Structures are given as structure tokens and as C-alpha cells.
Amino acid sequence: MENVTTAEHVEHEEHGHDEHELSFLQTYVFSQDHKVIGIQYAVTAMLFLLFGFSLMMLMRWQLAFPGAPIPIIGNLLGQANAPGGIMLPEFYNQLGAMHGTIMVFLGVVPLAVGGFGNYVLPLQIGAPDMAFPRLNMASYWSFFLGGVVMFASFFVPGGAANSGWTSYAPLSVIATEGQTWWLVGMLFLIASSLLGSVNFIVTTLQLRAPGLSFMRLPFFVWAQLVTSFLLLLAFPPLQAAGTLQLMDRVAGTSFFMPSGLVVADQALEISGGGNPLLWQHLFWFLAHPEVYVLILPAMGIVAEVIANNTRKPLWGYRALVASIIFLGFMSFVVWAHHMFLTGMGTTISAFFQTTTMIISIPSVVILSALFISLYGGSIRYTVPMLFALAFLPMFGIGGLTGLPLGLSAPDLHLHDTYYVIGHFHYVVAPGTIFALFAGIYYWYPKATGRVMNEVLGKIHFWGSIIAINFVFMPMFITGLAGVNRRLYDGGMTYAHGQEVMEWNAVMSYGAWALGFFQIFFIFNFFWSIRNGRQVNDNPWQSTTLEWQAPSPPPHGNFATPPEAYRGPYEYSVPGASSDFTMQGQASGADPEPARV
Amino acid sequence: MSGSAEEVKKHIDVYMKVAGALAVGTVVTVLASFVEVGVALGIVIALIIALTKGSLVVAFFMHLLEERSRAIRWTLALTVVFWFVLMLVPLFTMMDHTGTPKTLPNANASESHAEEAH
Amino acid sequence: MEIPYTVTARPDTGLNNVKLGIWLFLASEVMLFGGLFSSYVLLRVGAVEWPAGADFVNIPIGTFNTAVLIGSSVTMVLAYASLKLGDLAKFKTYMASTVLLAVLFLLVKSYEYYEKISHDHLPSHGTFLAIYWTMTALHGLHIIGGVAVNGYLWGPGSSMFHTKRDQFIGRVEAAGLYWHFVDLVWIFLFPVLYLL
Numbered sequence A: 001m002e003n004v005t006t007a008e009h010v011e012h013e014e015h016g017h018d019e020h021e022l023s024f025l026q027t028y029v030f031s032q033d034h035k036v037i038g039i040q041y042a043v044t045a046m047l048f049l050l051f052g053f054s055l056m057m058l059m060r061w062q063l064a065f066p067g068a069p070i071p072i073i074g075n076l077l078g079q080a081n082a083p084g085g086i087m088l089p090e091f092y093n094q095l096g097a098m099h100g101t102i103m104v105f106l107g108v109v110p111l112a113v114g115g116f117g118n119y120v121l122p123l124q125i126g127a128p129d130m131a132f133p134r135l136n137m138a139s140y141w142s143f144f145l146g147g148v149v150m151f152a153s154f155f156v157p158g159g160a161a162n163s164g165w166t167s168y169a170p171l172s173v174i175a176t177e178g179q180t181w182w183l184v185g186m187l188f189l190i191a192s193s194l195l196g197s198v199n200f201i202v203t204t205l206q207l208r209a210p211g212l213s214f215m216r217l218p219f220f221v222w223a224q225l226v227t228s229f230l231l232l233l234a235f236p237p238l239q240a241a242g243t244l245q246l247m248d249r250v251a252g253t254s255f256f257m258p259s260g261l262v263v264a265d266q267a268l269e270i271s272g273g274g275n276p277l278l279w280q281h282l283f284w285f286l287a288h289p290e291v292y293v294l295i296l297p298a299m300g301i302v303a304e305v306i307a308n309n310t311r312k313p314l315w316g317y318r319a320l321v322a323s324i325i326f327l328g329f330m331s332f333v334v335w336a337h338h339m340f341l342t343g344m345g346t347t348i349s350a351f352f353q354t355t356t357m358i359i360s361i362p363s364v365v366i367l368s369a370l371f372i373s374l375y376g377g378s379i380r381y382t383v384p385m386l387f388a389l390a391f392l393p394m395f396g397i398g399g400l401t402g403l404p405l406g407l408s409a410p411d412l413h414l415h416d417t418y419y420v421i422g423h424f425h426y427v428v429a430p431g432t433i434f435a436l437f438a439g440i441y442y443w444y445p446k447a448t449g450r451v452m453n454e455v456l457g458k459i460h461f462w463g464s465i466i467a468i469n470f471v472f473m474p475m476f477i478t479g480l481a482g483v484n485r486r487l488y489d490g491g492m493t494y495a496h497g498q499e500v501m502e503w504n505a506v507m508s509y510g511a512w513a514l515g516f517f518q519i520f521f522i523f524n525f526f527w528s529i530r531n532g533r534q535v536n537d538n539p540w541q542s543t544t545l546e547w548q549a550p551s552p553p554p555h556g557n558f559a560t561p562p563e564a565y566r567g568p569y570e571y572s573v574p575g576a577s578s579d580f581t582m583q584g585q586a587s588g589a590d591p592e593p594a595r596v
Numbered sequence B: 001m002s003g004s005a006e007e008v009k010k011h012i013d014v015y016m017k018v019a020g021a022l023a024v025g026t027v028v029t030v031l032a033s034f035v036e037v038g039v040a041l042g043i044v045i046a047l048i049i050a051l052t053k054g055s056l057v058v059a060f061f062m063h064l065l066e067e068r069s070r071a072i073r074w075t076l077a078l079t080v081v082f083w084f085v086l087m088l089v090p091l092f093t094m095m096d097h098t099g100t101p102k103t104l105p106n107a108n109a110s111e112s113h114a115e116e117a118h
Numbered sequence C: 001m002e003i004p005y006t007v008t009a010r011p012d013t014g015l016n017n018v019k020l021g022i023w024l025f026l027a028s029e030v031m032l033f034g035g036l037f038s039s040y041v042l043l044r045v046g047a048v049e050w051p052a053g054a055d056f057v058n059i060p061i062g063t064f065n066t067a068v069l070i071g072s073s074v075t076m077v078l079a080y081a082s083l084k085l086g087d088l089a090k091f092k093t094y095m096a097s098t099v100l101l102a103v104l105f106l107l108v109k110s111y112e113y114y115e116k117i118s119h120d121h122l123p124s125h126g127t128f129l130a131i132y133w134t135m136t137a138l139h140g141l142h143i144i145g146g147v148a149v150n151g152y153l154w155g156p157g158s159s160m161f162h163t164k165r166d167q168f169i170g171r172v173e174a175a176g177l178y179w180h181f182v183d184l185v186w187i188f189l190f191p192v193l194y195l196l
């Protein structure tokens, strides 16, 4: 089997353009193979996740023990940031803004879409590669450049951007130089995601294997498809807004600067006439769809893992697909629920809170369908399944706590408090990040031919799930008490915060414990590349097409182009010889697909 | 656009007609801008002409009229819908606002207007 | 390894990859310029006073440039039609005209910029000027991109006509779609910035 693969491979190469042996650079650095690019994306993104998380672990010191010098690391941060190891407020703001930016734009999205999308999607639809391999490479390198710019901004005078990941004007326009770097970095990142999204959509529509009709697509593919449309159509307005803000900062325009602005008792020398709300609208026009970009691929991964480990078809596949499409569509008309407190009147508020309540329906449908899928299954508690199972209640908490935020009356109280931070972190951290862990454990054998260590995986899981709830659950308590987000001292100086201040240290210990348990993952990830248990091409006995390719799949993926004969989740079909029937298996044939 | 030499030649005829229409449209929109009809009506007229010209370009030069692909049509329909949503931003900002006055003086517009227009 | 449907259309979607790709790209461009148009409208309705475009811009020059760009769109579509007829020489003539007209557009635009700068009509001097500069400059960047692509297809890229004709036609078609779109944006920019 292996020989046939390589022979095919070589033959294809010769047919194609007069390609020579690919050099090391072409194979591993400037690769056009979707699997290499996927891994590049995933590894880069994981490094950024770690970096962004480290920023947060630093901040948590300041929040737990305001004004105390940071042990050991404090002196490494430099006099400009932390004289005597004590973090300055300016530095805290940089860390906060960059934590948000890095986690969202350089961590989760590149991992969920760039990493998993690139690696898994072409395999799942039986394609030899992405439709535009060169664009794919350009997309990665544009992302990489954006990351470099963001990272470098820590070292410019005044440090990195410090106006929050939302970069609200006018604050961001008068901020230090780091903000300019932030904008330039964002332009690269947006260009990257544009190239990526075009590529994903074309690949999904055009390169599906014969027989793989839309209603036979694995749910993960649907999730990526909808996500790509969100990226395609929601990001450009932020590109426009970013350009305008860049003009405000560099060319002295006043797009977001109202007339008569006074800063530190001085009237600014600007032409004025701009509107700060314009930034907020354009920003959230992207950023609400963006939160669905963060969550949809996660739902896709969880659906795959659940179907596989319950040995049952997903419950309500059609409802899931309809919901995710509707969700994607609606995500374009809810953005101003982030702006109830900008002086928006009741008519517009009513409109946006209505659309927000409507959009919660498909989310509930999806979550319910996934829950119901568990019912009656013979569940295998593998490591990916543990993470996928944890996703369900965690995302549930995140989603349900979002409802009061979407109604303008309770949002008056909750807006910009730690309640909000708790809410969306339940969605993105124990929600999305856990789903991404599930995906890593699940597809690792496809990429390496080995599974990750199960014991280490379980320690990682149980440690993380407990620690993470210590981080985020208390945020609801402090938030409901009225403690604001983005406070340098965690709310110490506010009378209303006094009763809940002791939670700050609890959350910080939780965050550091969470960090500790990631060590098990990082070690496992690298150790298993060489030492993990070797497995066959389909270790989870899964049904979808990617498991029909060799592990790791060669350049061009499949020895023979696969065909799909059935839906994606034919588990435990009555009368079948085994409890899974692969999509590529013509009826009656044996489960191991014949490779001629 | 597909097909035979005959068809292509027919297309070329159409292109020339469209080119003529675009030229006329450009002239008309410039002339119309000198007619005093008030700002609102002026904007409406200019946009109608621009929309007409734009539709001609899309329909004939970009061959959308002949485009049978559902993927393209759906994508564009979706884009048009979201584009209109985006165009509502000014409305959402200006309309139904509490607190600050609806408009702040645009100090510079009047200033530069007075000084720099010769 | 060959990627399927780079040239031929996939039967069930009726498209090849390139064509779908370019339309998707244009869809995102619509939203990009949409963001700017939306900003324009907001700034304008929010302004106490808005200068007439004519106070800053030169309408005859703008009209001339509009005609130039429309002309280049016409030559572009003729270049594509010639290619379909298998006439490389004619394609080259039309494509060269397209590129030259685009360069002419850029030259005229640069002259306009020069005029503005020498009158101190800089973007920092008012919201109208700010949006004028931003939108025309972004559009200008698109023109420059188009010149690069079309120039390539006219010059070195055209050797593909002899080796992979269908693929070459597909590329010209995609470049054409992009180019018409850039023209289309100008059709809206012109009245908005010069006439209203």
C-alpha cells in the first residue's frame, strides 16, 4: 500500500509542471501543501496562544496583589514597564490590549481556521489540496508578518497598543506609536484571512469528491464554509475602518475625532468633524461576526468528535446545517448590542436586542442537537471526547450568560464589567479552546501516525477543566457586584468592589494552575511525535474521508481519488458488518477501502 | 461569455453600445450637477445615474447577465444584502440618539470653505 | 499533483476555480468600499456644512479621467473578446491600450494630487478632503494593482496563449472582472466626490 502511494505520487509530480525535487525550503518553509501550511498555522497560532496567555498570567499578578513587585520576572520587564518589578498602569493596558488582540486574531482564528481548516477540510472532502495552493502560502505568510509586527510593537517607544483590543477612538487616535503598529499588523492579518476565506470557499464548492453532495458534507466542513463567508464579508469594513484610523494617526485626518476635543486641558489641533461612533460601528460590524468565527469551527470539531465517540449519527444533521447557516447570516445584524451605552436611543436598541434574541435560537438548536446526540450512545471516553463533552456545558454557560447582555436594560448594569469578561471567556476559553484541544488530540494521529499519550491527556483535561472554572466563574460574581473590566488594580479603590476583592487572588491562582496543566499538553505534544503509540490510518474507526488517506497523507493526499457513497456519520448502521461504515465505502464492500 | 465566433462578434456589438451609453451617462451626470435642484434631489439623480452605469458594467462587461452559476448569484445577493446593512450605519448613528447633540459643529469645514475657495 | 477544475468548469457548479475565486474576492471588495461609502455618508450628514466638491476639485479633469477609465474598461472587454476569437495580435493591441489608459488615469490623478498639495488642500484640513484623499488613494492602489496584472498578461504572461490557451483565457477573464470592478468603483466615486 505504501509503495503504491509513493509511485502514484512520483508519477503525479512528473505529469504536473516540470517540478523538480522540492528543496527543504519549498517543502517545509515556503510550502504550498495544505498540510504543511496547516501545521505551520497551527504551531504559530499555538505559540501565540501561549504568549497571549502568558501576558494574562502576568496581569493576574497585578490583579491579585496590586502594587506588589512581580517575583523573578518583574525585573526582566524593563524599567519603562515595571520599575522595581512593579507593573505600571500603562504597561497593564498594553498587556490587556495585546492579550485580547493576540488571543483572537493571532491565536484562536489562525488555529481554528488556518490550522484545522487547512489541514482537515481538504482531506474531509477528498481533495488533493486547496484550490489555490500559492494563495494559501501567501495567506500564511501574511499572517506571519502581521504577527511579527504585533510582536515587535512591544519594543517601540511607548510600547504596544494600549487602547484595548477594540481600539476605540478617540483614545486610540491619540495613543502612543504602538497603536500605529497595531493597525498595520491588523491590515496584514485581514489580508491573510481574506486570501484564506476565498480559498476555503472555492475549495469546498469545487473540490468535493464525486458523490459528496452538500448534505453529505461533514458538519466540520459546513462550519468552515460558513466561517469563511463571515471572514470574507465582515472583515473588509474593518479593513476600511483600520485605514481610516491609520489616516487619523498618520495623516492627521479627523474621521473619528469630533470637533472641540480637549485632552489634558488642551484643545487638540485637528480639523474635527469626525465621529467616534463610526469606529465602533465599523469595528463591531466585523467583531460580532468574528465571535462566530471563533465559535463555529469549534462547534464543527465537537460535532465530529461526538459522532465518532458516541458511535451514533449526529442527531438532527439537517437542523444543525440550517442553524449554522442562519447563525452566520444573523451575525451580520446584531453588532450594535455592544453599543447600547453609547447614547443609542430606544428604537435602535429595540431592533438590536430583538435580532440578538433571534440569533440565540440557532445556537440553542445546535447545542441541544449535540446534547441529544449523546443520548443512547455507547460513549468512548477518549481524551478528545472529554474535551468535546466539556465544551457543551461550558459553551452553554457562556451562551446563557450572554442573554442578559443582549437586552439593553440589564446591559446598563453589566456593560463593561467583569461579568462580560466572564461571559465571553466561557465561550472562547473552556468553549473554543477546549474544542481546539479536542481537535488536536483527535487529528494528531492523522498528521503523525501516532496518538498522543492518554494519561498525560487526561491529566491535562482534568486539571484544565477544574482550574479554568476557578478563573472564570468568580468573574460573574465580581462583575455582578459592579467591578469594571480593564482596571489596573482590579477594582481595589472602589467602594462597591470591596466585598468581592478576595476573588481576585482566587482567579489568579486558577489562571496559574491552568498554566501549569498546559505543561502536560506541551510535553505530550512534542513527546508523542516520536514516542506516541503507533496506529493505523483510522485509529478512531471513523467514517469521514480524511481517515481513508494514509497517515500522514502524502503530497496529493489520496492514493486514489476517493468517492463518497453515503452521509458522513454512518455509525452503528443496523445490519452492517462493523459499527462504522466509511463514506468512501461502496455498499457491500469491506470497510477497509480498496486502494488499487 | 461562451461559444462561437458568431456569438463573440454579437457580443462586441453589445459592448460598443454599452460604451456609448456609459459615455452619455457620464455627460448627463456632469450636466445634471449644474442644474440647481437642491441637495437631496441632486444626490438622488446622481446616484440613479451612477447605479444605471454601474449596472451596465456589471451586466455586460462582467457578463453577470449571462452568469448561470448559482454560487456566484447567491454570493452576490448575500453581499448586496450585507452591503445595505452596512449602509445603515449612518442611520443607526444619527437617528434616535439620546444624550449628545446630533451634530457637532464641523469647525473646519466652514473655515476652509471660506478661506480656501477662491 | 493536479488541482481539479482550474481550467475546466466543474459540471455541477458550472464554474472553474479561478472564476469563483475572483467573484468572491470582488464581493469582499464591495464590502471594503462599502465601509468607506458608509463613512462618507455618516460624516457628511453629520457635518454642519459640507463643501461642494467643486471648491476643491476640478470637474473637467475628473470628467476626463472618468472617460479614460471607462475607455480602458471597453478596451479590456475587447481584448478578452479578441482572445476568444483566437486573435493574439488584436488582444495585445487592446490590452496595451487598457494599460496605457490606466497609466494615463494615474498621471492625471497625480496631477490632481499635486495641485491639491500645492494649494495646501491636505487630508488633515477637513473631513471632505480627508475622505477624498482616502478614497481616491485606495482606488488608485487598485488601479496600480490592475496595471501590474494587465501588464503581465500583455507581456510575459501572454506566452501561455500558445501552451495553455484555455487557462490563459481564464486568467484574462479574471483580470477583466477585476478591472471592470475598479471602473465600477470610480463610477460611484466620481459623482460622490466631484459633483455632490
Ligand code: HEM
Binding pocket: A053, A056, A096, A097, A099, A100, A101, A103, A104, A108, A163, A164, A165, A166, A294, A421, A425, A428, A429, A433, A471, A484, A485, A486, A487, A511
Ligand atoms: C484561558 C486563559 C485566559 C485567561 C486567564 C484570560 C483572562 C482575561 C482577563 C482577566 C481579562 C480582562 C482584563 C481586564 O479587563 O483588565 C481578559 C480580557 C480579554 N480576553 Fe482573555 N483570558 C484567557 C483566554 C482568552 C481567549 C482564549 C481569548 C480569545 C479568543 C481571550 C480574549 C480576551 C479579550 C478579547 C479580552 C478583552 C481585552 C480588552 O479589554 O481589550 N482571552 N482575559
Ligand SMILES: [Cu+2]
Binding pocket: A287, A288, A291, A334, A335, A337, A338
Ligand atoms: Cu456581539
